[in-house]
Amino acid sequence: MAVMPAEVQDLFKKVSDVVFTTASADGQPNSCIVGMKAVIDDETVYLSDQFFKKTLANVQANPKVAIVFWEGINAFELHGTARYVNEGPEFEAQKAWVDAAFEQMGKPIKAKGGCFVHVDAVFTSAPGPMAGDKIA
Numbered sequence: 034m035a036v037m038p039a040e041v042q043d044l045f046k047k048v049s050d051v052v053f054t055t056a057s058a059d060g061q062p063n064s065c066i067v068g069m070k071a072v073i074d075d076e077t078v079y080l081s082d083q084f085f086k087k088t089l090a091n092v093q094a095n096p097k098v099a100i101v102f103w104e105g106i107n108a109f110e111l112h113g114t115a116r117y118v119n120e121g122p123e124f125e126a127q128k129a130w131v132d133a134a135f136e137q138m139g140k141p142i143k144a145k146g147g148c149f150v151h152v153d154a155v156f157t158s159a160p161g162p163m164a165g166d167k168i169a
Contacts, residue, residue, distance in 0.1 A: 035152045035169040036075045041109050044102060045072055051102040053080055053148075055091035055115075063087040069131045073149065078111065081131045082119075082146040092117050092148060100150065101158060108158035111150070119146030 037045075045051070054064045065088050069081035078100065082089065092098065092115045100111040118124040124147065131144040155169035 034076055035154050037072075037111070037152055037155055038169055040107075041111075041155055041169070042072045042075065044104060044107055044109060045070070045078060048102045048104055051080070051100050053088065054099040054101070055088050056095050056097070057087075057091050058094040063091055069134065069144070071127070071130075076152050078113075078150050078152065079127055080148045080150065081127060081144050082117075082148065083131075083142050083144060085146070089117065089146070098148070098150060103158065106159050110156040110158050111152050112154040112156070113150040113152045115148040115150045117146055117148050123149075 050066050050068045051070055052064050053067045054062060056062050065085070067080045069083070071079045073079050080100070085092075096115045098113055098115045100113070102109060127147050128144040131147075135142040152169075154167055157163050157166050157168050
């Protein structure tokens with residue numbers, strides 16, 4: 034378990050999109066771009082599923098994931114364990130804001146599910162001598 038530093042949470046909230054990387058049970062990687070996301074608490078983020086295909090299959094077979102995000106030279110990578118949800122009060126709370134956001138954009142898109150990712154480790158990905166260092 035890792036606690037995300039405030040600067041990591043702030044950048045996660047600020048950037049418009051993150052890269053979500055999964056792997057199949059046999060290790061075949063897949064990355065997708067996710068724009069509907071939220072910090073749940075200092076150990077958990079949420080990534081909404083509108084179009085997960087390979088991503089969903091991978092998470093179901095292998096819940097170990099990575100999330101990369103950056104702005105300018107500030108960059109971080111989260112390693113975590115994903116838990117997919119598509120029903121129940123926990124999902125409905127996330128679905129409400131996602132669906133409202135798409136409606137406000139005039140897009141007929143609805144959340145199908147999503148991943149709560151428990152953060153296991155945080156790394157800096159910024160260029161320089163600390164690139165790749167574990168920070169939490």
